[in-house]
Amino acid sequence: MKLVWFRNDLRIVDNPALFRACDDAAGQGVLAVATICPSQWASHDESPAKVEFWLANLRDLQQQLTALGIPLKLVHVDSFADLPGKLLSLAEQLHCDGLYLNREYCLNENLRDKQVVARFREADIPVYGLHGDLVFAPGKVMNGQGLPFRVFTPFSKVWRSLFTEQHPVPLPAPPVQSSPPLPNGLVADVIPDRVDYAINNGSHWIPSLWPAGTESAHTRLTDFVSIRVEDYAADRDFPSLDGTSTLSPYLSCGVISPRQCLAALAAASESTSWLDNQWVTEIIWREFYRHLLMHFPDMNRWQPFRPEVESRIRWLDDDRLFAAWCQGETGFPIVDAGMKQLLATGWMHNRLRMITASFLTKLLRQDWRKGACFFMNHLIDGDFASNLGGWQWSASVGADAAPYFRIFSPMRQAERFDPKGDYVAHWLPELKELKGMQRHDPAFAAKVGRPAPIIDYSKARAASLADYQRQ
Structure with missing residues (x-):
């Protein structure tokens, strides 16, 4: 079987790790896994609202995966340090011959993934790290000397130039898999509504404001690009107006991808200059900050860039x-x-x-x-x-x-x-x-x-x- 580790990429469309795993499986079976890490969430200051929203979207993802013939297992650990062993144990129990994941760019997540790769390599199980959270991976948007940009405007110019040249498009959902039954009595897990952890003074998720699921995310995206995006530059700074996309929670959990956002904008735009829209600039800012974390790792340690x-x-x-x-x-x-x-x-x-x-x-x-x-x-x-x-x-x-x-x-x-x-x-x-x-x-x-x-x-x-x- 192929093992796909979902993190902040809770979608089946435009998910490189899932698509590659299903392609490589060739009908031999795919299993999804997600990890619950309460102490790690607390140390990262993750709000109860985000964790509850993440869990709700994970439940929606589980239903979509089930329709594809892919069961979802939960691995409960206290911190990242416990993950490599737990994941490897699951992979060996299921005789998996490959782990697939979409890269994350913060330092702790990078170190966690390196430790997972090391443990899987010892067991002779390859790990495939793909890029699903960005349009262009760190190292792809560089200046003329091959160095990372330190200023946004030239970064955005090169980013737009690359997009025009390559025109990356979202991947489709993978086909239905003919996964064999889980061995040893394993069954798909029930995903909890909440997980208790150290942060008790934060905000909680309000479902009426932020309905979970890819359908809700795509409805919000479609409404924005078809109705409000043309006025975004003029309206986005006025908080009493409904002038922004309000897609940030869905992007943060990976319920929707930047490539999907750009594809929807392109499809809804009559003008060929849609790539110059101010909303695209905000998506590029999101990418710029992720690239900085990779190129200047001290920022991950709360050190100032200047x-x-x-x-x-x-x-x-x-x-x-x-x-x-x-x-x-x-x-x-x-x-x-x-x-x-x-x-x-x-x-x-x-x-x-x-x-x-x-x-x-x-x-x-x-x-x-x-x-x-x-x-x-x-x-x-x-x-x-x-x-x-x-x-x-x-x-x-x-x-x-x-x-x-x-x-x-x-x-x-x-x-x-x-x-x-x-x-x-x-x-x-x-x-x-x-x-x-x-x-x-x-x-x-x-x-x-x-x-x-x-x-x-x-x-x-x-x-x-x-x-x-x-x-």
Whole structure:
């Protein structure tokens, strides 16, 4: 039999590992396996929302695999260290002659996979690592000197050029397999709704907001590319509008692939310039951050891409300020509304992610790592590479980051992206009796029950600039 290890690639279409395993099996049988790693999830700050969403999508995948004649087994371990032995034991029990997986790009996952490969090699079982999470694998998008890009814009230009040349398309679902019965009384496993692990203070999955399954993902994708994608560049920064794809949780769990997203956009576009769409740029950002993790592994260890900038910063480490930010009680309505959205739903509009991250790092002067961990604890679309890249960008210590002097003014951001106050009034309902920009004014907000600002914006901005400019 061939053994396919599913991780964050919970789909049967455009799944290189599954497709290759079924092709190589030639009717001899395919078995799927997924791993439950509670302690590892906790150490990686995976939110309960994401884990519950992952499990729900794994159940949907199990049904699709069953229809293909492929049973799914669960391997329960506490941490990655226990996986090589457990997987090998299952493979030997089933007389498997090949393990197939789609590569992951974070350091711990890479080390885990290397250990699995080593154990399987000792048993003379080959492991096939394919690339299903990216359009172009790390090492394929390089500069003229054969070196990795450190800046996004030239990376995106080469990425688009490669796409135009190669035009990668999604793989189809594999055909139905004639798998033999599982030996030794093995049966397909029941996938739990929840798994208990150490993180108890994060957000939980809300099925009505994020219905699980590939059908839900494709419905959301089709609606976006057929109705809203043309206005994406204009609408994406306004949190009160339905202007984004909201596909990030599905991409994070691999329920849908970047190639599927691009193929759907191409099919729905009348113009040949669809590859220049701003939404494609966001997909390329996702790829850029994954490439950086492979080329600059210290980033996986929470090290800044630009240590020479961070060496000048004196993080304040103030528990009171950090708690107010976490709870959405800073006294700045646009910041607090974003945090309330995160706490209530496990998701936050991207413009608000930038506003709240800038506020924490540049104005409260708290270490970006604290904010990044808090986001991961709560986000249903928590993605280490994108989250890390975004936080380093906000703190001006990352690749192609915002310049140190770019400090978001909460009032200016509100004026530009929520001028009527619709977004803040939704998440801070006490503001509904106010009108327009009054809803964003801390003085007016305090009169209807919101807390007073925890900082003086002008003084905090000046102090932050002085810190970044230290020699």
